[in-house]
Amino acid sequence: MRLNPRLTALPTYPTVVLDRKRDALHAAGLPVYDFGTGDPIEPTPRFIRDALTPAIADNCRYPTVLGGPAVREAFAGWVWRRFGVTLDPSTQVLPSSGSKEAVFHLPLLVIDPDAADRGVVFPDPGYSVYYRGTVLAGGDPLPQKLAGDFHQRVWELPAEVLRRTRMVWINSPHNPSGAVLSRDELRRTWEVCREYDILLVSDECYADTWFDAPPASVLEVATEGVLAIFSLSKRSGMTGYRTGMIAGDPRWMTRLRELRANPGLAPQDFVNAAAAAAWNDDHHADVRRHGFKEKRDVLVAFLREAGLEVVASEASFYLWVRVPRGHDGQSYAEKLLEVGILTHPGRAFAVTDAGDEYVRLALVPDVETCRRATDAWREVL
């Protein structure tokens, strides 16, 4: 079998590795505290499910890339309420089938695999699809290594790197660290990208999952030369629906719409109907956020008492925990696995050795299970 060498060179997708570990724990009959994959267990609110079924037409015809006006207007309404930014729903908004496919496909918009300047900058550690989408589009992956406070400072990249960059990914709130970029940092990032004529793509899929203060959006800074990505997966408990949004510069959006017509990237109309209901409502997002915060508080109290440092973790759906001396993320994750606690070693998110001394916990198990997990964790301290 002759496969695409760019594909075969990629490491196994991180959640696949985790699924195998979880299945092995189940098979061994061990209790599993699954802080691995970020897939919330809280039910999708009833009113969202109720919006989906009546929208299944007798004859579900092909959906369009643009989607109907209801979902785009509902999303623009949320952007206005949340960030005070006005978007034109007819030219500045497109629905996506979850934000993952948008992240994966976006490099196809700018990358010429034969050009010398085909660089894509992304945070490292970071969501692994920035790297994978770049490689499979024939781009040149340029991981920007993060450490310390895990803030990505694009303006610190050497001019030589910026000159061969076509696209910069930022991600705030950041997966895996939960670090949040300030409005000032977003502005500086945007200014650098304008100076070098680079498309700035801001992945803000955790914009509504925060613990203490709502994070700013790049859209508050500008839309020129900018695309921003949003998701209902965690905000509204809709991971299985596959529903996200792309917003930004109308000139780029026109091109993106043309690109997305090629593979037919168009969420189903009934999914868009459910998504419209979700974007129109903020109450359920508040309720979910408080639920995640409750779990965070239980775990952070325990980790502090245990002398483990929780770094960044200001927002998103994750805790970023520095492992004790004598371990790296991999060895500590293995140790936690012995008592049934499933975490992501930080290294799984990195192309370089960034994040090596960390594990990531996704706030998935309910509060009671989080408490029981802390008892199990005590056994390995």
Ligand SMILES: Cc1ncc(COP(=O)(O)O)c(C=O)c1O
């Ligand atoms: C940073 C980041 N971007 C995008 C996604 C994709 O999310 P979805 O496709 O569920 O919208 C994820 C999922 O975990 C993520 O962590």
